[in-house]
Amino acid sequence: MLAAVVKGVKVVALEEVSKPAMQKTTDVLLKVTATALCTSDVHIVNGYMPPSPPYVIGHEFIGIVEEAGSSVNNFKPGDRVAVPPLSYCGLCEHCRKGMPGQCLNSAVFGSGATWGGMPGGFAQYVRVPHADACMVPIPGDISDDEAIFVGDMLTTGYYAVENCKLKPGATLAVFGAGPVGLCAVHTAQLFHPAKVVLVDSLDHRLALGKQMGATHTINLNETDAVAQIMELTNGRGVDAAIEAVGDQKAINDAARVTGVGGTLSIVGLFPGNIEFPIMELLMKNVTTKVGLSYLGNMPMLMGLVAEKKLDATPLITHRMPLASFAEAYDIFAGKKENVVKIIMTP
Numbered sequence: 001m002l003a004a005v006v007k008g009v010k011v012v013a014l015e016e017v018s019k020p021a022m023q024k025t026t027d028v029l030l031k032v033t034a035t036a037l038c039t040s041d042v043h044i045v046n047g048y049m050p051p052s053p054p055y056v057i058g059h060e061f062i063g064i065v066e067e068a069g070s071s072v073n074n075f076k077p078g079d080r081v082a083v084p085p086l087s088y089c090g091l092c093e094h095c096r097k098g099m100p101g102q103c104l105n106s107a108v109f110g111s112g113a114t115w116g117g118m119p120g121g122f123a124q125y126v127r128v129p130h131a132d133a134c135m136v137p138i139p140g141d142i143s144d145d146e147a148i149f150v151g152d153m154l155t156t157g158y159y160a161v162e163n164c165k166l167k168p169g170a171t172l173a174v175f176g177a178g179p180v181g182l183c184a185v186h187t188a189q190l191f192h193p194a195k196v197v198l199v200d201s202l203d204h205r206l207a208l209g210k211q212m213g214a215t216h217t218i219n220l221n222e223t224d225a226v227a228q229i230m231e232l233t234n235g236r237g238v239d240a241a242i243e244a245v246g247d248q249k250a251i252n253d254a255a256r257v258t259g260v261g262g263t264l265s266i267v268g269l270f271p272g273n274i275e276f277p278i279m280e281l282l283m284k285n286v287t288t289k290v291g292l293s294y295l296g297n298m299p300m301l302m303g304l305v306a307e308k309k310l311d312a313t314p315l316i317t318h319r320m321p322l323a324s325f326a327e328a329y330d331i332f333a334g335k336k337e338n339v340v341k342i343i344m345t346p
């Protein structure tokens with residue numbers, strides 16, 4: 001089958017690999033119907049994690065069950081399913097205390113040996129371990145475009161928002177209008193905020209933010225974002241700020257605009273440790289939350305997509321066949337053509 005393979009630092013290419021074989025009775029073999037490039041893929045290709053090539057990349061994908069192991073009870077061949085970025089067992093100590101993202105038996109799809117060595121979804125087929133525990137059915141009336149974002153983008157965006165404990169009428173600032181920041185803006189609507197201020201340097205992404213629920217947008221290249229947010233909140237600062245960039249300045253600015261007793265919620269991925277503005281946060285009694293998404297929210301988010309209360313499809317700027325992976329990767333990694341998300345079909 002055809003798959004995108006990481007061959008070394010900054011080297012990824014499409015090639016013929018063998019179709020994955022079922023290994024355990026709890027496995028499912030999935031025929032991939034749609035897959036999306038993620039900034040994490042670029043980090044992986046660029047060698048943020050210790051390289052262990054070759055491996056098939058990709059952790060955002062959905063598909064149709066081709067074959068289900070004998071112990072799989074919830075799924076059968078032909079079922080459409082969404083898959084989280086990592087497979088989790090649902091049985092271990094971490095899973096049982098509600099931390100499936102830290103499952104002791106997990107493997108992250110398409111991220112190399114450091115994270116479990118599980119081949120990823122930029123392929124025609126992928127093996128999904130612990131299928132009963134981690135896969136989520138896609139209701140028939142939900143399109144692939146709607147379903148693909150439930151596994152990573154919507155769970156992460158929602159997690160950032162949920163940590164803010166927003167009350168109706170609250171004010172929220174989101175730093176970063178990448179797909180996760182935009183999904184945070186979008187899922188924040190579920191909490192009925194009065195103001196959602198989105199900060200980024202790219203106008204086309206800010207425009208998308210308006211479409212997805214931002215009440216105010218700030219281009220940080222044109223305005224002092226901190227000053228403007230303080231003005232928008234009568235000098236008090238926002239009830240909550242989300243950092244969805246992974247950037248020192250964004251953390252500093254987010255800390256500065258968070259008001260007394262507010263929340264700073266961090267979901268950005270940083271290339272390493274940073275200087276943390278602890279005194280700014282301490283003096284204002286700001287609750288600070290950091291973490292990966294809660295994958296157990298996938299069924300709930302799929303339900304909201306089915307009810308048309310959430311729709312992340314405006315993120316899709318490009319559609320390409322998997323055969324055009326090289327071109328898609330070049331556009332995505334180079335942030336060309338106002339790209340936000342590229343859907344690829346094997």
Ligand SMILES: [Zn+2]
Nearest residue numbers: 038040060152
């Ligand atoms: Zn991702």
Ligand SMILES: [Zn+2]
Nearest residue numbers: 089092095103
């Ligand atoms: Zn587990």
